Amino acid sequence: MTSVPRPPQPPSSLSPSRASDFMQCPLLYRFRVIDRLPEKPSEAATRGTLVHAVLERLFDNPAVERTAGRATALIPGQWDRLLESKPELSELFADDAEGERLSRWLAEAERLVERWFSLEDPTRLEPAERELFVETELESGLRLRGVIDRIDVAPTGEVRIVDYKTGKAPRPEYAEGALFQMKFYALVIWRLKGVVPRRLQLVYLGSGDVMTYDPVVADLERVERKLLALWEAIRLATETGEWRPRPTKLCGWCDHQAVCPEFGGTPPVYPLSVRAAESGQGVQGTMGPVGAGTGRPEAVEGP
Numbered sequence: 001m002t003s004v005p006r007p008p009q010p011p012s013s014l015s016p017s018r019a020s021d022f023m024q025c026p027l028l029y030r031f032r033v034i035d036r037l038p039e040k041p042s043e044a045a046t047r048g049t050l051v052h053a054v055l056e057r058l059f060d061n062p063a064v065e066r067t068a069g070r071a072t073a074l075i076p077g078q079w080d081r082l083l084e085s086k087p088e089l090s091e092l093f094a095d096d097a098e099g100e101r102l103s104r105w106l107a108e109a110e111r112l113v114e115r116w117f118s119l120e121d122p123t124r125l126e127p128a129e130r131e132l133f134v135e136t137e138l139e140s141g142l143r144l145r146g147v148i149d150r151i152d153v154a155p156t157g158e159v160r161i162v163d164y165k166t167g168k169a170p171r172p173e174y175a176e177g178a179l180f181q182m183k184f185y186a187l188v189i190w191r192l193k194g195v196v197p198r199r200l201q202l203v204y205l206g207s208g209d210v211m212t213y214d215p216v217v218a219d220l221e222r223v224e225r226k227l228l229a230l231w232e233a234i235r236l237a238t239e240t241g242e243w244r245p246r247p248t249k250l251c252g253w254c255d256h257q258a259v260c261p262e263f264g265g266t267p268p269v270y271p272l273s274v275r276a277a278e279s280g281q282g283v284q285g286t287m288g289p290v291g292a293g294t295g296r297p298e299a300v301e302g303p
Contacts, residue, residue: 008034008271010238013135013143016181019230024250027267029234030243031256035268039255041089043105046082048166051112051205052149053078055164056130058122066122072110079106112166112205119203119210128153136191138224142231144188146181151189158198161185165202169209178202179213183223186215196220241270 011018011033022029031037054074058066083089093102129151137143150162161182170178182200190196202211237243245262257263 006036008036010034010272011234013145014227014231014234015144015146016184019184019227020180022230022234024248025246026233026237027243027245027260028254028256030237031259031267034238034271037256037259037268041086041092043092044166046089046092047105047109047112050075050078050082050109051166052131052164053082054109054113055116056149059125059127059130063123063126068114068117071113071117075106075109075113115205115208116164116203118208119205125152127151134185134188134192136188138191138228140228140231142228144184144191144227146185146188148185154198157195159189159195160199160201161189161197162201162203165204166206167204168207169202169204169211175211178211180223182213183215183219184227187220187223187227190217190220238272239274241272241274243267 018029018033021032032039054071057074057078058071061070093099093105096102127150129148132148132151133145134148135143135145148161149164152160152162154160163182163185179200179202182202186197186200196215196217198214200213200215204211245260247262251257251260251262254260257265259265259267261267
């Protein structure tokens, strides 16, 4: 049975990845959230998904059985599950008749999983949550949502939020950008539970580094103000239909160059209605009411 594409709708919530999209390039945000243009799967992102699945499933085992060998043994089965849930991933290796690229790709996933054991000891960890979908609505009406890789809770009640990254740790001057996602999650937990997480921890499997940050209330208040300003900019762009491209070095990795003005392309016709404002203030539009949300993790990467 063929699924019917969902008609374009105004954004109704914000996740860390979509917030980062808008900050990187408003037009990219439009392509992903409003136009929902298809994107090709990438080997790097898919490997990250695979490694995350393995590290999540490893904790199903008793502590003494959480070994590197047990973890790497999970890789083939988790890869099969990914292919079953997302058949389009088979395109990644469609031209790999001998399976050599796939073997190298799986071997790199093994190396990333094995490296994790030099950074954390899973036999001493009992996560309170894994791959936890969280969602909250701020007083402003803005809905925040995301999926947290792991939450640890100490016997004293202190909360640690952990995120796995399969890439390399950023240089110090880019550390704040890397922590944005973690502070986003900390804000959601604070608004949901009334508890400021004691520690935010980024585990970089690509370089073998661990980055930690201990937030305070003032940090989370700043993030909240930033997100509200960001949401106002998204609302304005939604109403006017003006989504400006922001060229950076990352443009070379973008799937949408063919429809980007920076590369001589023309974006699709804007699928939402816009209207002229009263008093001759230029082109404006209407933004639909914020919906109730589905409460499901797969919705996180949408609006």
